[in-house]
Amino acid sequence: MMVREWILLNESHLESRLHMSTLTHRMLLHTHIIYEKVYPR
Structure with a gap:
């Protein structure tokens, strides 16, 4: 079984x-x- 979580930190x-x-x-x-947002800032 696999579970993927996506969490918006900020x-x-x-x-x-x-x-x-x-x-x-x-x-x-x-x-x-x-992951860090690259574009658009």
């Missing part, structure tokens, strides 16, 4: 988190990225 930053689980592993944070 007007110029967006956070993405990917959680994954398998038959042998519980739900764990796999990837965590913070």
Whole structure:
């Protein structure tokens, strides 16, 4: 199972988190990225 979350941190930053689980592993944070707004400022 995979769950992706998108969270708006403020007007110029967006956070993405990917959680994954398998038959042998519980739900764990796999990837965590913070995007910064580039254009338009």
